[in-house]
Structure formats: structure tokens, C-alpha cells
Amino acid sequence: DGGITQSPKYLFRKEGQNVTLSCEQNLNHDAMYWYRQDPGQGLRLIYYSQIVNDFQKGDIAEGYSVSREKKESFPLTVTSAQKNPTAFYLCASSIPGATLAPTGELFFGEGSRLTVL
């Protein structure tokens, strides 16, 4: 079955450590996204990528980094510069619309919950 796989599901980090969250998709989608979800807030966009070897900052990119070396993979690194990294992280993918607007739906992974100790 096609879908998006995020790993790990739960991750604990000590302050000052970098961690990398994995996101793999086999939907053959061009566009991939990373969102952060905090209680009582909507999803906030961290980074997105419309095509391999290209990515753009979202609203809250500070303290995060990504790469897009393969169409299937879009890993997110949470660096020590991120001041409040404890959150639920969601990866998604979509087929970009003709006008570059996401007129198609997003497909989400099951999420990764990061806790900083």
C-alpha cells in the first residue's frame, strides 16, 4: 500500500542534541512538507519541497533543517538552536496543482512525537 512513513514515532532528546526525523513516501508525489503541531494550535509549516534538491522555508524554519536528495525522502533535523522543540511533527506529501496551489489533498504520515528532557 502507498503511503507516508515517519520514524521514530516517539523520540526523546537531551538539550543541546540534534535529532533527525525520517519521512519516506512511496506515493510518487513531488511535494513534501513538514509541520509542527502544538496543543490548541493549528499546524505550522516548517519547510516544504516542491521538487528534488529544492526546498523552501515555512513560517517557523528557525532551528530546523531539511534535505531533499531523493523524491521519496524528506528528513527533518531538529537542531540545538530550536528553543522549544517538544512537539508533534507531521510529514505530508501532495501532488502540486497546476497553479502551484495545493488543490489536491495532503497525505500525512502518522507523526513523530519529540520530547526534550
Place this chain on the structure above:
Amino acid sequence: AQSVAQPEDQVNVAEGNPLTVKCTYSVSGNPYLFWYVQYPNRGLQFLLKYITGDNLVKGSYGFEAEFNKSQTSFHLKKPSALVSDSALYFCAVSLDSNYQLIWGAGTKLIIKP
């Protein structure tokens, strides 16, 4: 500023009754509107979307939503609620000139037996 509002943090409905989860938006340009559902500790699942055409959109699991341009609303509805509909519901909007989705804060729907 462009925004999406879900005015109710929580909606409580008895099983079998109709349900409505409200969403209003404030954007310039032509909006594309979406509803997603999230079960605890899971990713979001697409329910339905409005791009153009008929203002009443039907989606998954018996849900529907009505686009009202004059009231800038896109309320989610279901004629008869099930306990299994209990979840967190998100409204989102994108613009035909913008690649990003703007998300509401979410509404927790609780269906009581």
C-alpha cells in the same frame, strides 16, 4: 492578515443527532477550502475540499460542507453523528496564488452515546 477561524474549541453532540463544526476564513483572492480529521496521536486524514462549482461538497464518512462566499464560511456537517466521529477536526484554506495552507486551530468533536 489571512486567517482561518474555528470559533469552537470543542463541540459536544449526542449520537444520532446532526453535527456542525464551524469554520470561517479571511483571505484575499479565490480560496480553496479543506477539512481534515485527526484521531489521537495519528496523522491527519483528508475529508473533503471545495475548489469550485457546487457549494455543497460531500466527502468521506458521510460528512459534507457548504461553501458560503458571502459569509466566508465553510462549515462541516453530518446528518447523524456516530461515536466514532469523535476526533479533532481542522479547517484549512489555500489560495490560487499561494502554495501554503492556512490552518485553523482545530475543533475537538465529542460524540456521546
